[in-house]
Amino acid sequence: MRRRQFVTGTIGAVSGLALAQGSARTATAAPARRAAQWRAVPAPGSSPAAQLRRISAAGPQQAWAVGEEGRAGASRGRALAMYWNGSAWSKSDLTHLDYSGRLSDVACVGPAAAWSVGLPAGDASPLLRWDGATWREAAFPGRGESGVGLESVAVGGDGRVWICGSRGGAARLLRGDGDQWRWLAPLPVAGAGLYRVVLRTPDEVWVSGDQASGGGWSGLVARWDGAWTVLPPVTGARLSISDLHAAAPDDVWAVGTEAGVGGPPGRPGNPVLAHWDGAAWSHVQPGFTVGSLTGIAADAQGRAAWISGWNHQDQSRSTYLRRDGEGWAVARGPAGTATAPYLNDVTSVPGTAGFWSAGMTSSTPAPPTEAYTERFDA
Template sequence: MRRRRFVAGTAGAVAGLALGPGPVRASAPALRAAQWQAVPAPGSTPAAQLRRISAAGPQLAWAVGEEGRAGPSQGRALAMHWNGSAWSKSDLTHLNYTGRLSDVACVGSAAAWSVGLPAGEASPLLRWEGATWREVTFPGRGEADVGLESVAVGGDGRVWICGRRGGAARLLRREGDQWRWLAPLPVASASLYRVVLRTPNEVWVGGDQASGGGWSGLVARWDGAWTVLPPITGARLSISGLHAAATDDVWAVGTEAGVGGPPGRPGNPVLVHWNGAAWSQVQPGFSVGSLTGIAADAQGRAAWISGWNYQDQSRSTYLRRDGQGWAVVRGPAGTATAPYLSDVTPVPGTAGFWSAGMTSPTPAPPTAAYSERFDA
């Protein structure tokens, strides 16, 4: 069952966690030397949003999401391509799919994979091979209870997808040309939203699980068998991004939706750290909004977190690793009404990063696709 929503709850602490390492502080002058810059992403039909972004290098990146959204209804699949100088919209009209694309992963300079939310009874698996996107057959394709949520590709070429089948959260793996669903995650009523790789044989997933009348944050590891970390407790809390530098050094971000209040109210950003024994909470530097993704630097250390600060929407908001703590960094001014970032990713071979999202926090016209770039 999918529970995560865009909006969340009132300001409050994440329950059940110890005080975390390194408080977040305002950005220091040294962090202002290199800045985020807005990069136009034209061509999509409002309302449009980019949900995930992946780069193969300075000359190639993909971002996916949806366009043409009207009210609560899903829009059409959107895929945008960076060629080193500009974004352009990729043609998807030949595909038998109209829903939102939820994730993308580049594979070198010639290929990419993308997955999407179910539209009708189909959750698509797409592959780019240099000329066009095409649908790929996999076990369970077209089944009513199958959903694909996030995709990652290892250096060995294996493709990992988190989703659901048979009423359970699972991983779908591709080795060579063979697809295989792995053992179900041993957690009832779990939803997975992100899959990341630490090594070719160590896969991490994040999402949420049923807890009382709501849900709590979920992080688990697959290395041939499942290891489920203790729940990240809170009032309707979901994990949307994570980074594992080691089995005892894991960062996770998300949103705590809270309880009660009007629909559409903002929630509480969540930033937690796993030290191998327990989760600890880190105050993210603002109390109302969300944290959405984590990107690592070239040394594999968590470096940037994308977010949205409800109390200061004039610019995009990031957290940047600063020694043992995190520093709040603001994006460019005056480039969007109130930009909302959904993801952040490194640019391989450089010290740069991309982020992606939309020009306002509400996916309704005239909201458009939006991206920013950090060139160190």
């Protein structure tokens, strides 16, 4: 499966297309006091270059973050998993696994339960299960089969595990309970890549990614509730949706990156923030024009609250968007903790008003870049 999703670093090209389409609004700079509660939390123990791709919390004492370490140039590194015990991050031993790729997502259920998936390396993607003591590979239909890719994982309140990926040349969902697994009907979109799965209810599942469009691709968002409903594409020049939050079928926020057209290799793209109101997508100006938006997290009331990102034009601190009434405001992380932090994800901490974010200490996954996390305590 070709992978068009824009990963960390300055990848893509500056687009000359404005995002102020439809009923576009513009995010504004938030007062400095709003960013004061984000603080850097050391995540030691990984080998540069290292990055954390996704983070998930089950409560204030339990969180997992996954990614890669030991990356050299364009070559992928080794799988990296780190656990938060309420006071510090510790690196989990993965040397017993027959897997040498990057972990792309994690779902933390509790101290004795978590799931993770990784990008294809060798014989397809791995599905990993945490049993409270170690990570082990789990069997599933298609395991070891060429062309099988597992991209993202989520676990519902009923314990069912949902994974988006691909099999047989088509984008699909894999559903299971840890013992029995089933691939669901293919997404009815040609040339689709799925990079994120999120649950609104135990039986309403949303996915995001991109789909072929002419000579490029456009943003993809779809819903599974027993059958597929594919929303109209999020239009843009080579645009991928990296994450979404669905408060309702007619209230969906999507974030991502638009590569644009032209420009030399290595130029960053444009951050994308779009809202679905049940009838159409509207693009919202995120408050900066060059960079990316990577993750989105909801508050305890289920309302989209924080978006993680990267502002190419101001890399002195990490960059977020914070919900401000009906719009969004730019907020900044702590100063002086990393040279140019790049955030790949943000997630809520259940049972609290807090949030975690994860990424790396610079915008390029090359030595001496290390894994990086920040925490917001309300």
